[in-house]
Amino acid sequence: MSDQNPVFIPGPTNIPDRLRHAMSIQTMDHRAPDFIELLAPLLRDLKKVFRTTSGQVLTFPASGTGGWEAAITNTLSPGDKVLAARFGMFSHRWIDLCQRHGLDVEIIECEWGEGAPADLYGERLAADSGHEIKAVLVTHNETATGVRSDIGAVRRAIDAANHPAMLYVDCVSSLASMDFRMDEWGVDLAVSGSQKGFMLATGMAIIGVSRKALEAAKTARCPRTFLDFGDMAAANEKGGFPYTPPLQIMFGLRESLDMLFEEGLENVFARHARIAEGVRAAVGAWGLELCARRPELYSDTVSAIYVPRGFNSDELTNHIFDTYGVSFGVGLGEMAGRAFRIGHLGSLTDVMALSGIAAVEMAMADLGYPIELGSGTSAAQEHYRRTARPVLQSAA
Numbered sequence: 001m002s003d004q005n006p007v008f009i010p011g012p013t014n015i016p017d018r019l020r021h022a023m024s025i026q027t028m029d030h031r032a033p034d035f036i037e038l039l040a041p042l043l044r045d046l047k048k049v050f051r052t053t054s055g056q057v058l059t060f061p062a063s064g065t066g067g068w069e070a071a072i073t074n075t076l077s078p079g080d081k082v083l084a085a086r087f088g089m090f091s092h093r094w095i096d097l098c099q100r101h102g103l104d105v106e107i108i109e110c111e112w113g114e115g116a117p118a119d120l121y122g123e124r125l126a127a128d129s130g131h132e133i134k135a136v137l138v139t140h141n142e143t144a145t146g147v148r149s150d151i152g153a154v155r156r157a158i159d160a161a162n163h164p165a166m167l168y169v170d171c172v173s174s175l176a177s178m179d180f181r182m183d184e185w186g187v188d189l190a191v192s193g194s195q196k197g198f199m200l201a202t203g204m205a206i207i208g209v210s211r212k213a214l215e216a217a218k219t220a221r222c223p224r225t226f227l228d229f230g231d232m233a234a235a236n237e238k239g240g241f242p243y244t245p246p247l248q249i250m251f252g253l254r255e256s257l258d259m260l261f262e263e264g265l266e267n268v269f270a271r272h273a274r275i276a277e278g279v280r281a282a283v284g285a286w287g288l289e290l291c292a293r294r295p296e297l298y299s300d301t302v303s304a305i306y307v308p309r310g311f312n313s314d315e316l317t318n319h320i321f322d323t324y325g326v327s328f329g330v331g332l333g334e335m336a337g338r339a340f341r342i343g344h345l346g347s348l349t350d351v352m353a354l355s356g357i358a359a360v361e362m363a364m365a366d367l368g369y370p371i372e373l374g375s376g377t378s379a380a381q382e383h384y385r386r387t388a389r390p391v392l393q394s395a396a
């Protein structure tokens with residue numbers, strides 16, 4: 001099978017050659033001065049991606065799940081109450097992680113395909129007059145359903161309820177691909193990872209931490225050692241890590257940040273929006289429906305698409321893989337068998353996206369879906385022709 005075919009799973013994402021080369025380095029001494037020269041600017045530049053000046057960024061050798069665990073264990077104590085909405089597999093798994101750490105999770109159950117309900121968060125917080133809720137958890141981009149939520153609205157709901165709870169946001173599949181504003185939205189903990197918008201190998205959890213969250217880490221009693229904020233911040237301060245850092249990924253991250261800044265974050269977001277629009281145009285032309293209920297919820301990094309009644313989405317993704325050698329995301333949790341997902345984040349151009357759309361279309365035709373071959377591809381082509389801007393093509 002050709003490794004030239006892009007993956008269309010919503011992470012890990014395609015790694016551009018420039019980043020693969022950057023990660024291909026010989027071992028170096030992480031206590032030598034040149035490592036110190038790498039680390040400080042890296043952490044400083046990551047703050048620009050989170051859009052924080054008041055907070056700081058901590059990184060750990062882990063995937064995004066490790067980032068969740070770091071956020072929770074460093075700032076909360078067993079028995080603490082947190083408020084979370086469940087509207088997809090990732091928000092569900094974050095809740096599960098909290099429960100396993102002995103937290104008392106108040107859950108707002110939502111239909112999958114809906115976004116974070118700012119109004120319901122506000123109601124629950126207003127009812128919590130004793131301020132028992134210590135943290136509010138929100139998944140910015142629910143990768144299982146292709147839903148982006150309005151974090152600013154959740155912040156306004158917290159403020160309107162005059163509640164001191166901290167705001168924790170999972171931005172694993174949104175950071176560096178869609179607009180994210182840690183300071184403006186008053187986010188205390190923003191959890192991400194290396195293998196989605198940063199276009200790198202999996203292996204680094206990247207966390208934006210507010211001053212309030214760092215302060216909370218001084219008294220929080222959930223056990224942690226490897227993921228300890230205090231140890232990491234103190235070591236970073238001296239230019240190092242408390243243990244062996246994932247050097248290759250850090251060199252990749254340096255290059256990734258350079259690529260993102262060369263393209264310009266606004267242009268990166270615009271490219272994702274434009275590519276996503278093309279994918280959605282194809283879905284519309286096929287006569288299929290997105291899991292995301294309304295346009296304002298549409299994610300620009302992943303589209304979850306219901307297959308028609310009587311078809312099984314797992315058969316579709318298996319068939320595309322077996323026949324055309326391309327991977328797409330399967331339906332997760334409630335969506336298993338009912339929906340497949342097209343990941344369109346990271347290093348991607350409209351030309352790459354068209355290949356994925358065309359491959360899905362061929363597979364659907366093979367399996368007797370009621371779609372017209374070429375309809376989705378041409379709808380996307382029309383969108384990309386209409387909106388073509390050569391300057392946006394730089395990130396391949």
Ligand SMILES: *Cc1c(COP(=O)(O)O)cnc(C)c1O
Pocket residue numbers: 011063064065066090139141142143170172173193
């Ligand atoms: C990918 C992802 C994660 C983390 O998954 P890992 O496999 O641990 O990196 C968490 N939340 C969301 C929304 C994601 O898309």
